[in-house]
Amino acid sequence: MTSTTSTAEPILEVTGLVKHYPLTRGILFKKQIGAVKAVDGVDFTLARGETLGIVGESGCGKSTVAKLLCNLERPTAGSIRFKGEDITKLSGKALKAVRRNIQMVFQDPYTSLNPRMTVGDIIGEPYDIHPEAAPKGDRRRRVQELLDVVGLDPEYVNRYPHQFSGGQRQRIGIARGLALRPEVIVADEPVSALDVSVQAQVINLMDRLQSEFDLSYVFIAHDLSIVRHISDRVGVMYLGRIVEIGRDAEIYDHPTHPYTQALLSAVPVPDPEAREQRERIILSGDVPSPTNIPSGCRFRTRCWKAQERCVREVPALAVPAVFRDTSGPAAHASACHFAEEKQVVPAEDS
Amino acid sequence: MRGADGALLEVRDLKVEFRTRDGVAHAVNGVSYEVDAGETLAVLGESGSGKSVTAQAVMGILDTPPGKVTGGRILFQGRDLLTLKEEERRRIRGAGMAMIFQDALSALNPVISVGDQLGEMFVVHRGMSKKDARGKAVELMERVRIPAAAQRVRDYPHQFSGGMRQRIMIAMALALEPALIIADEPTTALDVTVQAQVMDLLAELQREYHMGLILITHDLGVVADVADRIAVMYAGKIVESAPVRDIYKAPAHPYTRGLLDSIPRLDQKGHQLYAIKGLPPNLMHIPPGCSFHPRCPMARDVCRTDEPPLYEVSGTRGSACHFWRECLDDLDDLDG
Ligand SMILES: Nc1ncnc2c1ncn2[C@@H]1O[C@H](COP(=O)(O)OP(=O)(O)O)[C@@H](O)[C@H]1O
Ligand SMILES: Nc1ncnc2c1ncn2[C@@H]1O[C@H](COP(=O)(O)OP(=O)(O)O)[C@@H](O)[C@H]1O
Ligand code: SF4
Ligand code: SF4
Ligand SMILES: [Mg+2]
Ligand SMILES: [Mg+2]
Numbered sequence: 001m002t003s004t005t006s007t008a009e010p011i012l013e014v015t016g017l018v019k020h021y022p023l024t025r026g027i028l029f030k031k032q033i034g035a036v037k038a039v040d041g042v043d044f045t046l047a048r049g050e051t052l053g054i055v056g057e058s059g060c061g062k063s064t065v066a067k068l069l070c071n072l073e074r075p076t077a078g079s080i081r082f083k084g085e086d087i088t089k090l091s092g093k094a095l096k097a098v099r100r101n102i103q104m105v106f107q108d109p110y111t112s113l114n115p116r117m118t119v120g121d122i123i124g125e126p127y128d129i130h131p132e133a134a135p136k137g138d139r140r141r142r143v144q145e146l147l148d149v150v151g152l153d154p155e156y157v158n159r160y161p162h163q164f165s166g167g168q169r170q171r172i173g174i175a176r177g178l179a180l181r182p183e184v185i186v187a188d189e190p191v192s193a194l195d196v197s198v199q200a201q202v203i204n205l206m207d208r209l210q211s212e213f214d215l216s217y218v219f220i221a222h223d224l225s226i227v228r229h230i231s232d233r234v235g236v237m238y239l240g241r242i243v244e245i246g247r248d249a250e251i252y253d254h255p256t257h258p259y260t261q262a263l264l265s266a267v268p269v270p271d272p273e274a275r276e277q278r279e280r281i282i283l284s285g286d287v288p289s290p291t292n293i294p295s296g297c298r299f300r301t302r303c304w305k306a307q308e309r310c311v312r313e314v315p316a317l318a319v320p321a322v323f324r325d326t327s328g329p330a331a332h333a334s335a336c337h338f339a340e341e342k343q344v345v346p347a348e349d350s
Numbered sequence: 351m352r353g354a355d356g357a358l359l360e361v362r363d364l365k366v367e368f369r370t371r372d373g374v375a376h377a378v379n380g381v382s383y384e385v386d387a388g389e390t391l392a393v394l395g396e397s398g399s400g401k402s403v404t405a406q407a408v409m410g411i412l413d414t415p416p417g418k419v420t421g422g423r424i425l426f427q428g429r430d431l432l433t434l435k436e437e438e439r440r441r442i443r444g445a446g447m448a449m450i451f452q453d454a455l456s457a458l459n460p461v462i463s464v465g466d467q468l469g470e471m472f473v474v475h476r477g478m479s480k481k482d483a484r485g486k487a488v489e490l491m492e493r494v495r496i497p498a499a500a501q502r503v504r505d506y507p508h509q510f511s512g513g514m515r516q517r518i519m520i521a522m523a524l525a526l527e528p529a530l531i532i533a534d535e536p537t538t539a540l541d542v543t544v545q546a547q548v549m550d551l552l553a554e555l556q557r558e559y560h561m562g563l564i565l566i567t568h569d570l571g572v573v574a575d576v577a578d579r580i581a582v583m584y585a586g587k588i589v590e591s592a593p594v595r596d597i598y599k600a601p602a603h604p605y606t607r608g609l610l611d612s613i614p615r616l617d618q619k620g621h622q623l624y625a626i627k628g629l630p631p632n633l634m635h636i637p638p639g640c641s642f643h644p645r646c647p648m649a650r651d652v653c654r655t656d657e658p659p660l661y662e663v664s665g666t667r668g669s670a671c672h673f674w675r676e677c678l679d680d681l682d683d684l685d686g
Contacts, residue, residue, distance in 0.1 A: 057541035165629050195396040195568065197626035200612035204623055222541065225571075229614035229623065248619060266546035267616050268571030272595050274617070282550065283543045285497075286511045345617045 010045035010081075011184060011216050012069070012102075017042040017078035019064050023291055037290045038064040040240030042078070043317060046184070051210065051217040053231030053248075055224055055263070057287060060237040062220045066188040069218060070104045071095065082184075100130055103182040105173050107189035112173060113161040119172055120157035123147070126179040133180050146175040149212075150205060167198035171205065178213065186218045191226065203230060224267050228252050236260045239298045240290055242317060246332030254329040256320060256339035259299050265344040277346050297337070305338050313337065356428065357384035358562045359408065359447075359530055364422035366403050366586075369415065375633040377403045379586035380422070382660075385562040387529060390553075392573040392594070393566045394609075395583035398630055401566045404583075405532045408564075409449050410439040427529065445475055448523035450552075452535035454515035458507040464491070464518050465503030471525040490521040494551060513544035520552060530562040537572065549576060570613055574598060579666075582606050585631050585641040588660065592667040602669035602678050604646050640671070648673055 020035040039061045046052050054062055067073040069080060071087060079086045087098045103126075106112040113122055123143045127134045134142050144154035150171040161169055170190060177185055187206070191199040203226065210217060221227050227234055228248055235245040236259065244257040255261045262281040269278070283302045288294055297315050300306040320339035323331040330341045366378035378400045385391045393401050406412045407419055410431065424431040426446065431439060451457040459467055468490055469483030478486065484503065491499035494517040496510075507515055516536060523531050533552065537545040553576050556563045567573060573580055573594065580597050582590040582605065590603040601607040611624035628645040631637055637644055643653040652672055660668040663678070671677060 057543065167629070196570070196609060197396065197612050198629070200614075200623040200625035203614070204625055207622070224542070225614040225616040228616060228619060252616065262543060264616070266542045268546075268549075268569065268575045269616055270570040270574045270598065270610065270613060272574045272598055274574075280546060280550075282547055286513065286544070 009048065011048045011083060012046040012218075013079075013081040013084075014042060014044050014069075015079050015081075017065070017068060017080065018076045019061075019068055019073060020076045034291050037240050037293055039068065039075075040290075040293065042237075042240070042242055044235055044242060044245060046216050046218060048183075048216055049210070049214060050233065051219055051231045053227035053234040054218065054220045054237060054242075055222065055227050055234060056237030057222060057263075059287060059290065061240040061290070062222075062237060063188050065237075066104060066186045066218070066220055069184075069186050070102050071099055072104070096130070100133065100180045101182050102184045102186065103177040103180060105170075105177045105185060105187040105190045108193050110166065110169065110193065113169055115161055118158050118160060119147070119164075122161070122172060123176045123179055126176065130180055142179070143175075146178055149178065149209070150175045151201075165198070166194050167201055170194060170202050174202075174205065174209070178209065181213070182215070184216045184218070186220070188220045189222065190219075192221060192223065199226070206230065224252075224264060236263065239287060239293055241298065241335070243299065243336070244332070244334045245317070246334075247329075250329045250332040252345055253343065254332075254341055255344065256323070256330055256332075256334040256341055257299075257336045258303050258305050260334075261342050261344050262302075269346070274346050279344065281344070297335070307338070309337050356425065358387045358389075358427065359385045359564075360423075360425040361404070361408065362423040362425070364404060364407060364424065365420045366400070366407050366412065366417060367420050368413075368417050373634040376636055377417070377586050377633055378407065379636070381583070381586070381588055382422075383581050383588065383591065385530065385564055387562050388557070388560045389579065390556065390563040390565055390577045392577035392580045393564060393583060394568065394570065394573055394580055396568055396609075396630060398633070399583040400586040401583055402534055405449065405534055405564065405566060409443060409447065409532060410436075411443075411449075441475075444471060444528065445526040446528055447530040447532065448526070448528045450516075450519050450523050450531065450533040450536045452538050454512070454519045455507060457519060458515065458522075460507055463504045463506055464510070465505075468518070468521055468525060471522065475526055486525075490525060491518070493524070493555070494518070494521045496521075511544075512540055513548060516540060516544075516548050517551065520548070520555070524555060524559070527559060528561065530564070531556070532564045532566070534566045535568070536565070538567070538569070545572075552576075570609065582609070585636055586633065587641065587670060588668075589642065589670045590668065591660070592663070596667055600678050602663050602667060602674040603671045604648050604677055605642050607677060608645075608647075648676065 017039055018041055019039040020037050022032045023034040023036055024030040025033045056062055068075050075088055080088050082098055090098060120143050123146055124139050127139050143157055147154045152171055191202050219230055231248050233247050234251045235242040238259050244260045262283045265281040285302050288301055294301050296312050297310040300310040315335040315337050317333050317335040319331050320334055361381060361383050364378055364381045368375040368377055381404050395401050408424055465484055465487040468487035472478040472483040472486050488499050488503050496514055496517055537548050577594045580594055581588045584605050590606045608626040626645055631641055639655045640653040640658050643649040658670045658672045660670045661674055663669050663674055
């Protein structure tokens with residue numbers, strides 16, 4: 001077992017996933033002058049019943065990964081195996097069947113719901129696309145059941161989205177995601193637009209639904225604290241790639257990749273006493289453009305440890321040689337030539 | 351500097367309403383706070399609690415109408431701003447106090463170079479020549495550590511990254527060395543690594559210039575990192591006010607406590623998160639008594655009828671809860 005895979009049989013297996021958007025110039029005669037390398041070689045697995053968190057700063061390719069997983073975009077290269085079958089090669093009926101099983105919950109509960117549709121129509125819409133999932137006469141009852149499951153009054157079916165608060169709208173989005181009884185839910189920043197007290201309500205709901213419906217989650221967020229709370233394993237993305245992946249304690253308490261270490265050290269911790277104990281790693285500069293990814297290690301332009309080798313050689317996402325023969329928490333996949341442990345999050349005190 | 355007779359800024363019982371077609375929104379309902387020179391006051395609260403409106407009233411940039419200050423006083427360096435003429439207030443804005451907004455891109459003028467926007471402050475307020483003002487602009491850009499400032503002074507806002515634009519906003523606010531800076535969610539739109547750069551810069555400059563800083567945020571982590579004092583707002587009121595350490599150790603208001611318990615921690619793998627039940631009130635129909643009572647796990651009959659004043663918890667702390675003693679004592683069992 002390497003750390004990019006987990007023990008149980010994977011429900012999703014992503015290998016070498018790439019999505020490049022062509023960058024063109026000219027209106028009449030479009031000429032490709034480059035590519036936005038939004039996703040540039042991503043590997044991970046998701047075990048049944050597990051939550052894999054994906055973190056990273058804006059623009060690193062998280063949403064693109066989500067769209068690829070849900071078949072809303074076609075990859076440029078790579079494969080996505082759902083229970084062993086590569087879904088990127090499917091079309092027609094077979095594709096439709098797989099789509100039922102992988103559903104997305106979007107970030108913005110304000111813009112992702114059609115304002116002119118009733119809540120009942122929004123939640124029931126997946127049944128129009130997949131009529132085999134629920135007989136027509138049964139739909140209203142199912143929608144009401146879903147409202148109940150996510151903690152909303154089933155009597156609300158005829159209301160419109162604007163009559164709900166942000167947190168309630170996110171519940172509607174989740175109910176819609178559950179309509180087809182999927183096995184995998186890909187949630188792209190599902191609580192980022194919500195206030196903290198409401199955020200907690202939605203996170204707790206997702207926790208409960210996971211065990212109730214035996215769901216596997218890919219949970220995408222830029223908030224590292226939330227991701228730790230909900231995830232079993234965590235992958236850290238930078239410029240279109242996962243640079244470090246492992247169990248939550250491996251990543252948070254024993255990070256070995258400099259980017260993960262910097263990211264964690266920058267998160268403000270709501271405890272004024274922890275502030276003195278913490279070492280902040282302040283990265284210089286900005287993330288490079290995904291149209292122009294640095295050679296070798298893509299993090300090297302901001303890495304305080306970068307050396308000549310980092311310019312020439314792409315570090316692979318694997319357990320670094322120094323930790324390969326150890327069995328401790330540092331022995332997880334990290335794409336760095338000079339990986340070493342550094343504790344940046346103060347140890348738990350309570 | 352703290353004037354002989356008081357703080358740098360003293361807001362007393364401020365009230366702001368918005369009169370709209372749907373009714374009157376009571377956005378600010380008797381807010382009082384003070385900021386001293388060199389001090390950082392964090393104003394914390396969920397969206398809609400009246401943080402920005404309070405700041406806009408202090409700056410004199412309230413959206414009027416529909417907004418209107420209906421009561422209270424705002425004393426800045428001893429003068430009541432609400433009695434001053436607009437021209438006088440404009441002079442104070444910029445030279446006396448300045449504001450940093452969340453969204454730098456919409457706060458900066460997109461068709462004027464950043465150098466000209468920075469320089470204009472000196473031309474208008476200090477009567478400098480354009481050439482000298484440009485030199486000042488470069489100096490300021492260097493102060494906020496924008497790389498290659500001299501080359502970039504002619505660039506437009508959209509040519510900078512989000513973090514760099516927020517530095518330019520800070521430079522604008524600092525230009526005339528005001529005594530007070532109000533930063534309204536200055537890093538909310540930024541990624542954590544950039545957020546850390548910008549907050550560090552702001553804190554450093556504040557120390558250096560010995561400015562008063564009001565930091566408006568909904569992020570309890572950011573507050574813990576930089577603030578001296580916290581004022582927690584709920585439904586247009588300050589429900590708790592305390593030195594930062596005290597509040598994190600032992601909140602004296604059930605709302606503050608609920609907020610603290612509902613955030614996941616980076617250093618702790620939690621189980622069930624505490625969630626405050628229900629939603630913040632509609633500001634057109636604020637519940638009678640304690641406005642938090644429909645959501646409060648400690649509410650009793652008196653809470654539904656009697657509005658709690660800001661009780662003095664200690665010389666430096668206040669809580670608008672009838673049962674603040676219980677809240678302080680009862681550290682562990684908050685029922686869900
Ligand atoms: N349809 C598209 N065409 C061109 N570039 C795109 C498209 N979608 C996303 N991108 C670019 O791909 C990169 C990754 O975007 P995204 O996956 O949305 O990142 P994240 O969700 O991590 O913020 C960004 O630089 C973005 O501008
Ligand atoms: N321009 C406006 N017109 C009408 N109502 C407003 C306006 N600005 C603010 N409000 C009211 O004031 C309340 C508090 O707003 P604000 O101070 O912006 O909250 P926050 O704490 O999120 O900064 C809002 O919920 C809204 O009801
Ligand atoms: S491979 Fe080199 S540049 Fe990349 S993270 Fe490791 S030390 Fe830094
Ligand atoms: S006054 Fe009553 S309702 Fe208000 S916070 Fe205190 S206990 Fe809760
Ligand atoms: Mg995204
Ligand atoms: Mg605001």
